[in-house]
Amino acid sequence: MKAAIYYNNGEPDVLTYKDVADPEVGPNTVLIRVAYAALQGGDLLDRRSKPASSESPNIVGYQAAGVVEALGAKVDNLRLGDRVAGFAFAGSHAELFAVEGEHAYPVPDGLDLSVAAALPIEFGTAHDALFEYGRLKAGETVLVRGAAGGVGIAAVQLAHQAGAKVIAIAATPERLNRIAAFGADYVIDYQTEDVVERVKALTNGRGVDLVLDMVGGDPLFDACAFKARYGLVGAASGMSTKFGFLELLHESLTVFSFMYGKEMGTPRVRACIADLMASASAGELTMPIERSFLLEDAGAAHAFAETARPLGRVLLKIEG
Ligand SMILES: NC(=O)c1ccc[n+]([C@@H]2O[C@H](COP(=O)([O-])OP(=O)(O)OC[C@H]3O[C@@H](n4cnc5c(N)ncnc54)[C@H](OP(=O)(O)O)[C@@H]3O)[C@@H](O)[C@H]2O)c1
Numbered sequence: 001m002k003a004a005i006y007y008n009n010g011e012p013d014v015l016t017y018k019d020v021a022d023p024e025v026g027p028n029t030v031l032i033r034v035a036y037a038a039l040q041g042g043d044l045l046d047r048r049s050k051p052a053s054s055e056s057p058n059i060v061g062y063q064a065a066g067v068v069e070a071l072g073a074k075v076d077n078l079r080l081g082d083r084v085a086g087f088a089f090a091g092s093h094a095e096l097f098a099v100e101g102e103h104a105y106p107v108p109d110g111l112d113l114s115v116a117a118a119l120p121i122e123f124g125t126a127h128d129a130l131f132e133y134g135r136l137k138a139g140e141t142v143l144v145r146g147a148a149g150g151v152g153i154a155a156v157q158l159a160h161q162a163g164a165k166v167i168a169i170a171a172t173p174e175r176l177n178r179i180a181a182f183g184a185d186y187v188i189d190y191q192t193e194d195v196v197e198r199v200k201a202l203t204n205g206r207g208v209d210l211v212l213d214m215v216g217g218d219p220l221f222d223a224c225a226f227k228a229r230y231g232l233v234g235a236a237s238g239m240s241t242k243f244g245f246l247e248l249l250h251e252s253l254t255v256f257s258f259m260y261g262k263e264m265g266t267p268r269v270r271a272c273i274a275d276l277m278a279s280a281s282a283g284e285l286t287m288p289i290e291r292s293f294l295l296e297d298a299g300a301a302h303a304f305a306e307t308a309r310p311l312g313r314v315l316l317k318i319e320g
Helices: 041-049 120-133 150-161 173-181 195-202 245-249 267-281 295-307
Strands: 002-006 016-019 029-038 063-071 083-087 096-100 104-106 141-145 165-170 186-189 208-213 224-232 254-256 289-294 313-317
Touching: 002 295, 016 295, 029 083, 041 295, 063 096, 083 096, 083 120, 104 267, 120 150, 120 208, 120 224, 120 267, 141 150, 150 165, 150 208, 165 173, 165 195, 173 186, 186 195, 289 295, 295 313
Parallel strands: 141 165, 141 208, 165 186, 208 224, 224 254, 289 313
Antiparallel strands: 002 016, 029 063, 029 096, 029 313, 063 083, 083 104
């Protein structure tokens, strides 16, 4: 099969387009003939810093959608030709993507594979951060940092639909206008505005009940209300978040984090993803797709995702 692989970490041009061996089909494998792979924030970070093996080709990529090409003997809930989205910790940037049976999610009729390719991680992570861990309730205020990204724009939609007030942080007025149309009540351009000052002004000095932080670096604890919850979801900036006990103590803050990939095969999360797929199929949720590239142009796709300030997702369209 063809794949976009890398041997050394680095800039997008470390990705090369090559013939590699097809993935092996084990007893619990679902082999997907990929139609679309959606570039994840984690794909960009992995290419940059996940140690690359010098012996086997390193195929980056967490998520793709397509049709079932082959099935392991133990997978009994799918058939050849079924439309699925799949998750694995690597391998989506290829014509064939091998995932474990519990990480293949049926795509309902009426939902385009290009949207399904950008759905389970994005909406699932946002859903768990808001509700499973963040305990968001109607009427509360949530601050979404990294709102232009895949997880962020999903969080804006889900929080709005749950009856929360949504404050979204991202760069560029043009993107912020678009984010508002997805359900953000207020938007803040962190490049030109003082985020904490704006949040305090928007909340009558109180602060927000919940923060979803997909960016990392210095935390926005000063934007939090007493007893707020702060979700450390990601570190798209490449900087991890450091903080001390006293920063949490004075306002009785709760900090949480989670590795969504570890739960994506559980019945709870599979049911949640099925519900999210159904909502997307009904047109109630959507993921903006900024641009599609061919697999052979994966390096250009990564460069675009990193530098062009897309909203939502960048796709690889894979013609196997
Ligand atoms: N905990 C989990 O299980 C889990 C699951 C999924 C994803 N994640 C993590 O969550 C983060 C967001 O994921 P995603 O897929 O939504 O990412 P994404 O689509 O790449 O979006 C990241 C957003 O972060 C903002 N950002 C701010 N500073 C940045 C910088 N220096 N470099 C790049 N982006 C920067 C960008 O918006 P602006 O241009 O407006 O700054 C961008 O829209 C990633 O770190 C990812 O690894 C964690």
